[in-house]
Amino acid sequence: MATQNQTDDDSPFRVHSRREIVSLLTSMMEKNQLLSLLIKGGSESVITSILEVDEDDGALIIDAAPSTMLNESIVASNRIAFEALYNSIRITFVVDKARKVEYQNRPALRIDIPASLVRLQRREYFRIPTPIAKPLRCTFRITQPDGSFITIVTLLNNISAGGVGITDEKKILPTTQGVIYEDCQLELSDNTLVSVKLQIRDCKEFKMTNGKTVNRFGCQFIDIPRAVLGAIQRFITKLEREQNAKASGMM
Template identity: 80%
Template structure:
């Protein structure tokens, strides 16, 4: 499972390096007004955007700016930016080291260099979507102690795909060892549904917040997930995607 800000080597067969193909793909997405998720800070912050212009002579791609000045500033200060979209049922991802402020048709916009590569995954389960920031969701871990008692560790759910989740452990209580499996986890979804899942730690990064506090951010993979639970998660992802698209288009 790839993290938000990194595509691992196992995805290399799906990575496109041809500039002609990349420009053609991005142009097609632009012409169809395809919405993309722009993610920063390891996926903990995101905004829905779209491509406004592709300039091969300038080696640049221009995007809609974020709706708030604060979020725009966070994007401009980020050293790594990730983009994700589901286009024709194919997950499209690419990254940029830096975004620059610009003006497009007399309105604020953002500009990045044309990406040197793009990953195209035709497996729906790899599409990852950020969860609502205004109403944070949680994933609760029930951890068995050596004496047989239990600890309950509550984490924030940052994003979700049918392959796994991204979480924040604010108190840094979870064991960050890659490969560690947690058998008893409760995943919260926006319709007040809780599902039980088994999770394996695939990635852990210590992140320093603006307040100066440090937290651990994990990438976790679902293990032996029941078909009914997977179906519920896929319905949840579809619901989130529709809500975010509706919000971006001004319908809600």
């Protein structure tokens, strides 16, 4: 079943420790780390940085956007996302609101220190291609308004501990970003099927060499059980070994 809900409890990579969060944000501030601030589902963004971490007040002061209009949009938003690549680690977090303040005689924004953040090592979210000779499938079971089900079979292009890339050759799967599909079956090469929950993160139309157009999706795992994540990580390790062996001429 698909829902529009976005989850914040999305992985074993989520950090909830207040001390660890404050320490990380302070380190990013001291090194003038740039962050992407995203609103309206990512359709509008601005580059910012952390000016101050006020642990006692539970607040972060960040650079304001360069335009008044964009600042007004940020302040009016109920969900503000942040992304950064810090020391080869992808950091993401979300806050509810921002308000305009002045910091050292210049415009700034105040947000709450996030209750949690996601920290992904490069290896954890690096996607590895799946075999072309023996295509694997990702099957979506979608509930219709009348309670019936339809099944959409897509091809698995790549996989990581954070999600998958898929191709919908028949262009049946809805392209709406942010939708979560609760009932998906992921086929692994050792004839293992695992059940996963997937969120559509992006979709692009792709033209193949034969002139046919297909839809390619980037999907994120949501609430993935540790046992399933372990199976996926073992599968990724197996793929890496096979590809390294081929590259070295051992296969």
